[in-house]
Amino acid sequence: MTTSFSYGAAFKTLTIAGAALGLALGTVAAHAESIKVGMLVTLSGPPGALGGQSRDGFQLALEELGGKMGGQDVEFIVEDDELKPEVALSKANSLIERDSVDFVVGTIFSNMLAAVFKPVTQSETFLISPNAGPSTFAGKNCNPYFFVTSYQNNQNFETLGKYAEAAGIKKAFFLAPNYQAGRDQAEGFRKHFTGEVVEELYTPLGHKDFSAEIAQMAASDAEALFTFMPGGMGVRLVKQFRAAGLADRMKFYSAFTVDETTLPAQQDDAVGFFGATNWAPNLDTPQNKAFVAAFEAKYGYVPGGYAMQGYDTAMLINAAVEAVGGDLSDKDAVRAALKAADFTSLRGDFSFNNNHYPVQDFYLLQVAKRDDGKYQTEIVEKVFDDYADGFAESCPM
Amino acid sequence: MSTTLLLIQLLNGLQLGVLLFLIAAGLTLVFGVMGFINLAHGVQYMVGAYLAVAFYGVTEHFLAAMVLALLAALAIGLALEFLVFRRLYHRDHLDQVLATFGVILFLNQAAKTIFGPTPLILPTPEWLDGSFLLVEGLLYPWYRIAVIVAGLAVAALLYVLVRHTKVGMLVRAGAANPQMVSALGVDIERLFMIVFGFGAMLAGFAGVLAAPIFSVEPGMGDDLLIVAFVVIIIGGIGSIKGAFIAALLVGLVDTLGRTLATDAMKLFFDVSSANQIGPALASMLIYILMAAVLFFRPTGLFPAKGMA
Known part of the structure; x- marks a missing residue:
């Protein structure tokens, strides 16, 4: 049953049929001893590339595990939230009610997480976010049924601020879209950066022509641009920044702007530009090398952080299921097993803080062209070692 | 704000x-x-951009890709007219909005399925891939100048076509009083088809021109469609001249407004409030302009129907 059935009698019939089917499946599932994982990510529209990476990463991990977690078969259900809160909510409900999944893995975007957070956690189903890490659920609203395997959203820009401070940058130009996440990045940047932000500009979401902003950069005396321009906005900004010849005068630092989802379009224009996050495809660990090679062989594109986090999420769930011997009925035991994070993360050091957000390393990255002509981000230096977010203190857990 | x-x-x-x-x-x-009411007009812009990217992949030549993309955009426009829109002319506006909205969804999803969800780029043609020093420290790409020139050239061409050819005369007559044109024995269906195909091709042309500057992605025409409706309402529905003047007006107000609004707000508020209010106000400006124009001239600046 999907959301498209919403008309009167048809709806009623289907609800009854669905409920009956759900009961039947429920009974069967209990006997078949299979683990059910429901993934709820964005697969529609241009941002669908992010959810696609997450799904592919998770699927690759499942394949390497032989389709089993802790010796039990895994049923993996993928749903698309279409980047609409009401769709996310109804899909989350159907994962819980109809499919009675043991774990919900989602979401990519923080506003989708806000929509599904309550119903999923209230049903006492574990909700594991493979990307969205808003401050909302990191502090006093942290939840025993909620885990994040990515980062707290502000941390990438905190990394940039820390780096800028250490690198002795005195004057920075800040550019972000005019919405909550854009303003959060500015706050994150200022956490460790004590220099001057000479201009703080906000553009509409989906902004097309950055030449006015670029002209203002050229007119300013800032040494470096710090920007958050996810998706297509980042593609346009990078091209136009390069075309205006500013790349020779100003350094380009960013988060979520030059990554493996946008590089296929930015190509040479982005080479040499900086990013900051918790991982890069060239991170030198044996597990990571094997992962990147296997991922590219299977899907034909360079994995980004979204794919890595999808993979790690699968490995985390597997480790927890193994630890409890496949018995998912004791929620406290499952929670303790998840919190132990007894798996080898592709990014090396990884543990959960009291608020179930990760404690991990953060790096400054730089875009490079590989010998095979593809583009990827590469690690320049480690900025933070075992870095925890600043909201965990106010989490009562 | 500096003169630069x-x-x-x-x-x-x-x-x-x-x-x-x-x-x-x-x-x-x-x-x-x-x-x-053709909501799917904006999607023709996206179609043009994607076609150019596809043909560039085959020909590796910008102009060849452009010509092929225009022909294909024309063909797709005509096909849509024949298969879908022709059936909607005599139905009410709600049906037209619903059906053409469906076409948007279909084509956006088709673009995503065929080309993938990630943004694509069309490289700037080599002979325009330079910049000139506009002011100290800031390069301005030649390609952007070429876009302006190409747009103005098409506007001039359209002026000649509409003012000085027989088809143009019929189009003008059709805009002013379609029933009379039909009564005089003109094959109005054929006229519709020509106008439709040509319009689709122009939108596709805009998409091709924009592709090297902006990113090519599903849904890229949706925002512009709304602004295009603002343009034709300000300009007066059915008037090419009105569309031209209103388009430049809206383009300038929108672009200048984005920089001026925040600066203007800084005169009245502190910096952080100005940063909040400025961008919000800037995105409202063109709608305020539309409201103002409609208040004084309810049928737009150059209404075609009023001339009849």
């Missing part, structure tokens, strides 16, 4: 204006001549 910034913003405003004109020209004729 003003100059750059004028150029950017002009550029946005000509792109808007290319989209609005087809829209205003289709709306004016046929009384047909």
Whole structure:
């Protein structure tokens, strides 16, 4: 049953049929001893590339595990939230009610997480976010049924601020879209950066022509641009920044702007530009090398952080299921097993803080062209070692 | 705001204006001549951009890709007219909105399925891939100048076509009084088809021009469609001249407004409030302009129907 059935009698019939089917499946599932994982990510529209990476990463991990977690078969259900809160909510409900999944893995975007957070956690189903890490659920609203395997959203820009401070940058130009996440990045940047932000500009979401902003950069005396321009906005900004010849005068630092989802379009224009996050495809660990090679062989594109986090999420769930011997009925035991994070993360050091957000390393990255002509981000230096977010203190857990 | 910034913003405003004109020209004729609300017009812009990327992949030549993309955009426009829109002319506006909205969903999803969800790029043609020093420290790409020139050239061509050819005369007559044109024995269906195909091709042309500057992605035409409707309402429905002037006006107001609004707010509020209010106000400006124009001239600046 999907959301498209919403008309009167048809709806009623289907609800009854669905409920009956759900009961039947429920009974069967209990006997078949299979683990059910429901993934709820964005697969529609241009941002669908992010959810696609997450799904592919998770699927690759499942394949390497032989389709089993802790010796039990895994049923993996993928749903698309279409980047609409009401769709996310109804899909989350159907994962819980109809499919009675043991774990919900989602979401990519923080506003989708806000929509599904309550119903999923209230049903006492574990909700594991493979990307969205808003401050909302990191502090006093942290939840025993909620885990994040990515980062707290502000941390990438905190990394940039820390780096800028250490690198002795005195004057920075800040550019972000005019919405909550854009303003959060500015706050994150200022956490460790004590220099001057000479201009703080906000553009509409989906902004097309950055030449006015670029002209203002050229007119300013800032040494470096710090920007958050996810998706297509980042593609346009990078091209136009390069075309205006500013790349020779100003350094380009960013988060979520030059990554493996946008590089296929930015190509040479982005080479040499900086990013900051918790991982890069060239991170030198044996597990990571094997992962990147296997991922590219299977899907034909360079994995980004979204794919890595999808993979790690699968490995985390597997480790927890193994630890409890496949018995998912004791929620406290499952929670303790998840919190132990007894798996080898592709990014090396990884543990959960009291608020179930990760404690991990953060790096400054730089875009490079590989010998095979593809583009990827590469690690320049480690900025933070075992870095925890600043909201965990106010989490009562 | 420095004079440099003003100059750059004028150029950017002009550029946005000509792109808007290319989209609005087809829209205003289709709306004016046929009384047909075509929400799917913006999607033709996306189709043009994707076609150019696809043909560039095959030919590796910008102009060849452009010509092929225009022909294909024309063919797709005509096919849509024949398969879908032709059946909607005599139905009410709600049906037209629903059906053409469906076409948007279909084509956006088709683009995503065929080309993938990630943004694509069309490289700038080599012979335009340079920049000139506009002011100290800031390069302005030649390609953007070329976009303005190409847009103005198409506007001039359209002026000649509409003012000085027989088809143009019929189109003008059709916009002013379609029933009379039909009564005089003109094959109005054929006229509709020509107007429609041509409009689709112009929107596709805008998409091709925009592709090297902006990213090519599913849904890229959706935002512009709304602005294009603002343009044709300000300009007067059915009027090419109105669409041209309104497009430049909207392009300039929108672009200049984005930089001026925040600066203007800084005169009245502290910096952080100005940063909040400025961008919000800037995105409202074109709608305020539309409201103001409609208040004084309810049928737009150059209404085609009023001339009859």
